[in-house]
Amino acid sequence: MNWRPTRLEVNLNSIRTNYTRIRKHVGGTRVIAVVKANAYNVGALPAAWALRSVGADFFAVATPDEALSLRDGGITDPVLVLGASPYEVAAEYVRSGIRAALTDTAMLHALAGAARQNGKPARVHLKVDTGLGRIGFRPDKALEVVDAVQSLPEVELEGIFTHFIASDSGDLTVTHEQYRIFADLLKTIAAKGISIPMRHCCNSGGTLETPEYALDAVRPGHLLFGMYPTPEVRRTIPLEPCMEFKTAVAALRDLPPGSGVSYGSAYVTSGQERFAVLPLGYADGYYRELYTRGVEVLIRGKRCPVAGKICMDQTMVNVSHLDDVAVGDEVVLVGRQGEEMISLEEMAQKLGTLICVFPTLLGARVPRVYRD
Numbered sequence: 001m002n003w004r005p006t007r008l009e010v011n012l013n014s015i016r017t018n019y020t021r022i023r024k025h026v027g028g029t030r031v032i033a034v035v036k037a038n039a040y041n042v043g044a045l046p047a048a049w050a051l052r053s054v055g056a057d058f059f060a061v062a063t064p065d066e067a068l069s070l071r072d073g074g075i076t077d078p079v080l081v082l083g084a085s086p087y088e089v090a091a092e093y094v095r096s097g098i099r100a101a102l103t104d105t106a107m108l109h110a111l112a113g114a115a116r117q118n119g120k121p122a123r124v125h126l127k128v129d130t131g132l133g134r135i136g137f138r139p140d141k142a143l144e145v146v147d148a149v150q151s152l153p154e155v156e157l158e159g160i161f162t163h164f165i166a167s168d169s170g171d172l173t174v175t176h177e178q179y180r181i182f183a184d185l186l187k188t189i190a191a192k193g194i195s196i197p198m199r200h201c202c203n204s205g206g207t208l209e210t211p212e213y214a215l216d217a218v219r220p221g222h223l224l225f226g227m228y229p230t231p232e233v234r235r236t237i238p239l240e241p242c243m244e245f246k247t248a249v250a251a252l253r254d255l256p257p258g259s260g261v262s263y264g265s266a267y268v269t270s271g272q273e274r275f276a277v278l279p280l281g282y283a284d285g286y287y288r289e290l291y292t293r294g295v296e297v298l299i300r301g302k303r304c305p306v307a308g309k310i311c312m313d314q315t316m317v318n319v320s321h322l323d324d325v326a327v328g329d330e331v332v333l334v335g336r337q338g339e340e341m342i343s344l345e346e347m348a349q350k351l352g353t354l355i356c357v358f359p360t361l362l363g364a365r366v367p368r369v370y371r372d
Contacts, residue, residue, distance in 0.1 A: 005246070005248035008041070008244070008245050012050040013050075013371075015047055019033065022207060035070075035221075036063075036221065039224075042359070045070065051224070052077065057078070064085055064086070076097075080098075084103045084107075090110035111124065126142060126157060126196075159196060164178055164201060167206040167208075169230065170230075172210065200217040208237060221356075226239045226242045251327060252327060259273075262308030262310075280313070280333075281315055283312045286315060291310050295347070295350050304318055305318050334358070
């Protein structure tokens with residue numbers, strides 16, 4: 001039993017709805033459901049099972065541990081690890097049917113050796129660097145790697161992919177050029193008589209802005225969980241937010257004029273003021289410096305500003321303007337209460353960062369509560 005009222009409420013049906021709308025938007029093209037970073041911190045296993053129930057049959061994560069956690073949780077569908085993997089995990093990938101992003105030739109030979117030892121094929125997706133400069137092969141080297149894979153009967157080249165740099169920036173010039181480079185490479189490979197079943201390049205921004213580049217699959221992450229990646233991207237798919245961050249008033253304090261609030265007395269009362277103490281802090285992912293960014297919470301349908309420095313385990317908010325407030329009252333940090341709403345977009349603006357950052361900050365001691 002959890003005695004803390006702090007929780008992240010996750011609506012699984014919203015995740016299903018978003019997946020279905022993405023499929024419709026790309027004309028039924030296969031959707032690789034990106035559930036990395038614990039599905040943007042809503043919970044990879046519950047999210048994956050919810051997505052499977054509406055047709056998802058291919059998943060992507062960032063690390064080997066994330067992939068194997070899906071396997072441990074009963075997800076038997078194909079899983080692609082998008083990041084570079086240590087060579088030592090090759091045998092586990094082969095045994096578990098995990099797809100590796102092929103980012104160097106040493107990993108290719110490690111997978112081939114593991115496949116021979118286990119009597120099972122290794123399946124890879126060749127990563128092509130069309131401008132991100134992070135991992136993968138430049139287009140002029142990718143053809144050599146395709147030939148190398150073809151020479152190894154134990155390794156199946158199941159896919160080839162690239163990643164867009166700025167498909168969510170509002171200016172698609174770079175995206176169009178990246179796609180041109182990738183498409184030229186695909187034509188050259190096809191001209192050699194080589195068929196690669198899964199060609200993919202569209203992340204969430206690309207899925208929204210350039211569905212004509214969907215090819216054989218798209219790779220949305222943000223979109224599945226109700227987040228548009230940036231304010232600049234066109235909202236061509238209606239999304240449902242799937243998460244709300246909540247707690248409850250733990251205590252109330254009435255302080256006279258001139259009283260300091262929290263460490264360093266960063267906030268000092270100007271008159272008789274009332275404060276609600278919330279049982280969460282930066283150890284839960286409620287970033288300490290939010291107190292300087294004008295962040296508010298919702299109590300009884302009204303906005304209440306954070307007052308003073310956020311502590312490791314407690315946060316103070318000013319409730320002097322509320323006619324009535326009591327210990328145990330629901331507090332919404334992200335989500336809707338009455339006619340008011342604090343969105344992830346608002347939190348991102350206050351933090352000066354991407355919309356996905358705030359949910360990924362939420363710590364393990366914040367329980368996830370699933371609504372279906």
